[in-house]
Amino acid sequence: MKKSLKLIALLVVLIVTLGLAGCSQQSSTPKVEKTLKVGVTAGPHAEVMDVVKKVAEKDGLKIEIVEFNDYIQPNVALNQGDIDVNSFQHQPYLDNIIKDRKYEIVSVAKTVIFPMGIYSTKIKNIKELPEGSIVAIPNDPTNGGRALLLLESNNLIKLKPGAGLKAAVTDIIENPKKIVIKELDAAQIPRSLADIDLAAINTNYAITAGLVPTKDAIAIEDINSPYANIIAVRTKDKEDPAIQKLIKAYHSDEVKAFIKDHFKGSVAVGW
Known part of the structure; x- marks a missing residue:
């Protein structure tokens, strides 16, 4: 009887030990993320x-x-x-x-x-922009339209009624300073700043180029934009x-x- 009890106790210890070893092995396996x-x-x-x-x-x-x-x-x-x-x-x-x-x-x-900003290396105030100046905007439709709206809000151009977010260069109905719109790849505009008079630049590209929008932009989009x-x-x-x-x-x-x-x-x- 005593031998049987010892054998049972030994089996219980063995089962518990194996169970703990299995848990330990399982917990040590890293979670697949x-x-x-x-x-x-x-x-x-x-x-x-x-x-x-x-x-x-x-x-x-x-x-x-x-x-x-x-x-x-x-x-x-x-x-x-x-x-x-x-x-x-x-x-x-x-x-x-x-x-x-x-x-x-x-x-x-x-x-x-x-917020999109307007930048220039030639003027400090947007009102100083001379007639016939070259102004760069992004060449993709949505950011180009965004830039045109920003130019309009700063009285450089007037767009036809209802142009909205999809405004295009062809929607310009008034251009009192006869500015020349140059459409460029958005990422290229900061590198072209020295060769043009004014540029509308997306902030992510402005920052990458070392510009500080809140300090270097001579005009900037309202923060409450779409x-x-x-x-x-x-x-x-x-x-x-x-x-x-x-x-x-x-x-x-x-x-x-x-x-x-x-x-x-x-x-x-x-x-």
């Missing part, structure tokens, strides 16, 4: 996403940041599945891309607002829990504080 490839343009968007990445890691989400140097490729890459998310564009720009290219891409959250930037994903992925974690990280207090402290008012929170 989801990795999102997030496309951004170089500069402020990349800087903000680097902070988002650190916040997201605390929630079990890994982010691989993929940088682009123009506004075209991030949507091409997203549509083709080369990246999972992009964060670089405002809603009017995405709407125009979807209309033109039939991409199945959707916005899932707002991010930041980059051009809040967004996080975009393929339509089929919009309910993916990993995307929701990304949004949560982007909208965190840590990211909000970074935007406020790092950009000193040149970039505003859009959510």
Whole structure:
């Protein structure tokens, strides 16, 4: 009887030991984390996403940041599945891309607002702009329209009624200073500043070029604009829990504080 009890006790100890060993082995196995490839343009968007990445890691989400140097490729890459998310564009720009290219891409959250500014190396006051001056604006329809609205708000041109966000150069009905509009790739405009008289520059490219919008712009867009930037994903992925974690990280207090402290008012929170 005693031998039987000892044998049973030995078996119990063995089972418990094996069970604990199994639990230990299981707990030591690292948790497989989801990795999102997030496309951004170089500069402020990349800087903000680097902070988002650190916040997201605390929630079990890994982010691989993929940088682009123009506004075209991030949507091409997203549509083709080369990246999972992009964060670089405002809603009017995405709407125009979807209309033109039939991409199945959707916005899932707002991010930041980059007020467009007007810059010059030749004048300090926009009222000093001479007749016949060359003025550069982005050559994509939405940012070009945005620039034209900014020029109009500073009394350089007048657009036909109803032109709105889709305004084009052909919508100019009054041009008292006979300015010459030069349409250039948005990323190229800062590098062309010395060769022109005036330029409307997107803030992300202005900052990358070493300009401080709140100090260097001679005119700047109102912060309450319809051009809040967004996080975009393929339509089929919009309910993916990993995307929701990304949004949560982007909208965190840590990211909000970074935007406020790092950009000193040149970039505003859009959510």
